[in-house]
Amino acid sequence: MNVTLIGMPGSGKSVVGVLLAKKMNLHFVDGDLEIQRTHRMLLKDIIKEKGLEGFRQIENEVNCRINTEDAVIAPGGSIIYCPEAMEHYRSMGPVVYLKLSLSELEKRLGNLKERGVVLKEGMTLRDLYEERVPLYEAYADLTVDEAHLDAGSTMEAVFRRLQESNLFTKE
Numbered sequence: 001m002n003v004t005l006i007g008m009p010g011s012g013k014s015v016v017g018v019l020l021a022k023k024m025n026l027h028f029v030d031g032d033l034e035i036q037r038t039h040r041m042l043l044k045d046i047i048k049e050k051g052l053e054g055f056r057q058i059e060n061e062v063n064c065r066i067n068t069e070d071a072v073i074a075p076g077g078s079i080i081y082c083p084e085a086m087e088h089y090r091s092m093g094p095v096v097y098l099k100l101s102l103s104e105l106e107k108r109l110g111n112l113k114e115r116g117v118v119l120k121e122g123m124t125l126r127d128l129y130e131e132r133v134p135l136y137e138a139y140a141d142l143t144v145d146e147a148h149l150d151a152g153s154t155m156e157a158v159f160r161r162l163q164e165s166n167l168f169t170k171e
Contacts, residue, residue, distance in 0.1 A: 002026075003168055004073045004089040005158075006080060006136055007098035008129065010108040012151050013074035016098060019155040021072040031075030035062045043076070052120065060085045080135035090139065094167040096158055097140035101147060102129045141167055 003020065005013040014030055021028035032043055035058060039046055047055045056078065063075050063085035073092075079085055089095055100108075106125060137143065142165060144157045162168045 001168060002068060002071045002073055002089075002093040003158075003162065004075065004093065004095045005098055006075065006095055006139060007077060008100060008105055008132060008136075009077040010105050011077070011098040011100045011146065012154060013077075013098060015151045016155045016158065017072045017074035019151060020158055023155065023159055024072070025070075027068060027071040029066060029068055029071050029073045031059075031063050031066065031073065031079060034066060035059060035076070038062050056081055064088050077132070080132060080139055086139050090141075094141040094162065094165070095139055096161070097136045097143045098154065098158075099133075099136070099143050099145045102126060104147070105129065141165070 003024075003026070005017050005020075007013055014032075017030070018028050020026070035046070036042060039058065039062075041049070043055075046058060050058065059076060059078060060082035063079060063082060066073065066088075073089065075085070075089070079089075086095075102125070109125065142158075142161050144154060144161055146154050146157075149157060
């Protein structure tokens with residue numbers, strides 16, 4: 001069984017994912033790194049070359065091919081636009097939404113384009129946040145609010161919530 005972490009860019013999916021994997025004695029898989037490895041390009045370059053729709057198609061295909069056991073998986077923040085990939089992840093274990101306020105995201109994020117964030121032309125971070133939050137909430141089995149938490153505390157909160165929920169059982 002796996003645990004999949006979803007949330008906005010900058011919410012700490014990768015950092016929290018590595019910490020959680022260590023604590024739970026699981027593997028760690030980073031969806032964005034899998035895309036880059038598979039296509040031998042940075043995310044920003046894939047977006048530049050293929051456009052948003054092309055990138056989303058690649059993101060969906062690569063994430064649907066991730067078949068692993070006993071792992072913490074951290075796909076990119078735009079995975080929620082890929083229904084097939086999200087259903088794939090939901091079939092493999094609980095999905096945890098790392099929730100962060102818009103103001104905290106603004107503090108954490110630098111240049112969105114450099115990070116490979118999927119933004120439509122003219123879209124602001126607020127627009128993106130308001131568009132994505134309902135999707136994260138819809139796909140999540142559990143939500144962990146990261147307000148006032150560092151990565152270690154967030155990981156502990158995720159671990160505790162997984163234990164309390166009985167959604168994760170390692171065989």
